[in-house]
Amino acid sequence: MMKTFAELLQRVASGPRFRVCIAAAEDPAILAAARMAQAHGFIHPVLVGNDGRLRELCAEVGLGRYSVLPCEAPEECAAVAVRAVRSGDADVLMKGTINTSTYLRAILNKEYGLRSGALLSALAVYEVREYHKLIFCSDSGMNTAPGLEQKAGILHNALQAMQRLGFARPKVAALTANEMVDPKVPATVDAEALARMAAAGETLPCILEGPIAFDVAFDRAAAEHKHIASEISGDVDLILAPNIETGNALGKSWLTLNKARWAGVILGTTHPVVLGSRSDSAEVKVNSIALACLLARAAG
Template sequence: MPFIENKTYDEIAIGDSAQLVRRLTLRDIEMFAVLSGDVNPAHLDLEYAKHTVFGDLIGHGMWGAALISTVLGTQLPGPGTIYRSQTLSFSRPVKIGDRLTVKVVVARKDPEKKRIGLDCTAVNESGETVISGTAEVVAPTVKVKRPPAELPTVRLEHRRPRLQRLLDLAADPAPVRAAVVNPIDADALDLALRAAEAGLLKPVLVGRAAVIRRVAADAGLDIAPFDLVQADDEPAAIDAAFALARAGKVEAIVNGSVPEDELIAAAAGTFAGHGALSQVMVMDVPTYPRPLLITDTGVHVAPTLTVKRDIVQNAIDLALAIGIACPRVALLSAGEMVTPRVPSTLDAAQLCKMAERCQIVGGQLDGPLSFETAVNEAAARAKGLTSPVAGNADILVVPNLEAGDMLAMELRHLADAQAAGILLGARVPIVPAGSAETVPSRLVSCALALLVVQARARAG
C-alpha cells in the first residue's frame, strides 16, 4: 500500500525538490469551476473563448496554483506543513491537453521559525514556464507516514442538455394550435403562457370562461391573446377539445386539469387515430449517453401483441420526429431467452419477426432483453449478444404498464432523471397532465407535440 510520508524540518536540505505531472482536461476545468464558482466564459464557453486572444478554452490560473499546494502538502515538506504565503506569476495560458510539470525546490531555511522558502514552477511539455513564484511554509517537526485518504467518486452532470436540445429543435417550426383542456388552475395557464412565449403552441383555452379569466387575473397572467372556448364542465371541455381537433382547428391537445384517465378514455373511445393510444416518456438519465424513450407508461395495463405493435410503432415515430435516425428498440423482459413460461418473451420474439416483415417500420428491434443487457454494453457482451440494439437502446418497450411506470419512477427518483411525456396514437398528439413534472419538463412535452405535428406534415 502506498503511503504519504513527510520530511521534517531537520531532514530538509536546501536544493531538495519534489514534483508532479498533470495534464489539464475539460473535466478539471469544470470541476474547478464548480468548486470555486469561477464561471468566467474564457474557461467554459467555447464560442466565447474562440474570439479571445487565447483562441480556445483555458484553465483557471489557480488550478495550477492548486497543484503547487498539492506538492507542498503531500511530498515536500508533506503532511503537517502549514502554508504561510505564496507569490505567483502567470506567464502563459494552460489549455486543454497541456501537460504540466509542477516543481518546488527548497531555496532557504529559517531555523528559528522552522520555515522553509521554496521556488515554485509549472512548465508545459514544450519546456515553457507557465507559472513561477515562491512559497513560504512552516515545515513539520514530527514525522508522519500515513496511507492516503480514500476519495469519493465525483460525477459531473450537465443538467438537461438533451431536453434542452428538444426545445432547440422545436424553436424554428411555426407553433401549433393546441386545445388546453379545462385550464382552471394557475399552473395550467402558466404552462399555456410559457409555451406560447417559447413559440411552441398557440393555445386555445377550453373550459369555463369565467373561471379561467378569474384564475388568470388572480395569478397576474395575461391570457388576452388566447382564444377561449366555453365549456360548462370537464366532460364538455374534453368533448369540445376533441371536436376542435376533428374539425382541424387544433393540431394538438394539452391536458389542463382533467383526470388523465378520462382524457385517455375519450381519446381511445371516440378519437381513434392510426392505432392504439400509448404514452411515451422521453427521459434524460444523467448516467446514460443518449435520450431514453420508455413506453407504454400510462395507458395499457396488459397490452396484447397487436397493441404492443402499435406501442412500438408510436415510440419509433416519436424517436424519428426528435431526430433519432433508425432508433434502436429493446423489447424488455426478465431475460434474453424465449420461453413460454414468460409470455413477454414470446411477444418480444413475435414483434421482432413483425419488424422483419415490415409490420413495424423505421427502427431496429431486438428482444427479449433484460434491462441490463438493453442499456449496458458490457453486460450484453458478457451474455454473447451482438445486435446493434443490445447495450445501446434508444427505446425501451416494457411488458406492461406496471413495469413501465415503476421503471420511469425509479429513474426519476433514484437516478435523478428528468422526463417529458406525450400520448400518441390519436389523430393529434396529446400532452398529458404530468402532475409530478416541472414546468420546464412540461414545456418539453409541448415541444414533443410540435415536433410530432411537423413530422406528420412532412410525411404527408
C-alpha cells in the same frame, strides 16, 4: 438526433407557433406552463373553461395572447376541446383540471373524437444524466398487460412518432428479465416474435432485439460478458416494456433516484395528445407540450 430536452425545445421554437387546446384550463400551474411554452415561442394557448375565471388566472400568472372557448361542465370542456382539435381550430390537445376518464371518453367519441383506428398507447421520453441521449419508453401508462398484437401496435405507434422526430432506424430493446425464450414467460415469447417481425421488415424501420435484459441493453460490457452479440447494447433509443408495471417502475426509478427529466404524450390518435398529471412539474408540462408540438409539425 436530439440528446436533451434543451435541444428539443430549441428545435420546436425554431418553427411556427402551435395552437394548444387545454381542456378545463382553470389551473394556475397549467397556465404557468403555457406561459413558459409561449415564452419559448412555440405555442398559442387555446383555453377551454369558465371565461371569467380563466381571464382572472391568466392575469395572475402573466399569460397573455390567448384564446378562450367558454364552457362550464367537465364533459362539455372535454368535448369542446376535442372538437376544436378535430376541426383544425387547434393542433394539439392537452388535459387540464379534468378527470382522465372524462378526457379519454371525449377523445374516443365515435362522432367527434380523435380516433385513428390505431391502439392508444403512452410514449414517455426521459433525459437521464448518466445516459448519452434521450430514452424513449412505451408503454408505461395506457395498456396494462399487452399481448403480442397490442405490443406490435405499441411498437408501431412509438416508431411512427420517432420517425417524425427524425429517427431513421431506432434501436429498440424488447425488455424482459433475461435473454432466454421460455414458453412459461410470455414476455420472452412476445419479444422473440417482435424481433422476427422487425428483421422481416414487418414493422417500421428499426433494429429490434429481444428478449433482452436491461443490463445487456444498456451496458455493452454486460453483453460481452454474456457473449451476446448485440447491435443495440449501450445505445438503445426505445424500450418496449413488457407490461405497464415495468415501464412505470423503470421511469419512476429514473425520476426518483437519477433526478431525470421527462415528457409524455399519447399516441394512436389523429392529433398529438398530452395527458399528464396535475402533479407534474411545470418543466414536465412544457417538455410534453414541446414534444406534442414537434409531432404535430411533422404530421402537418
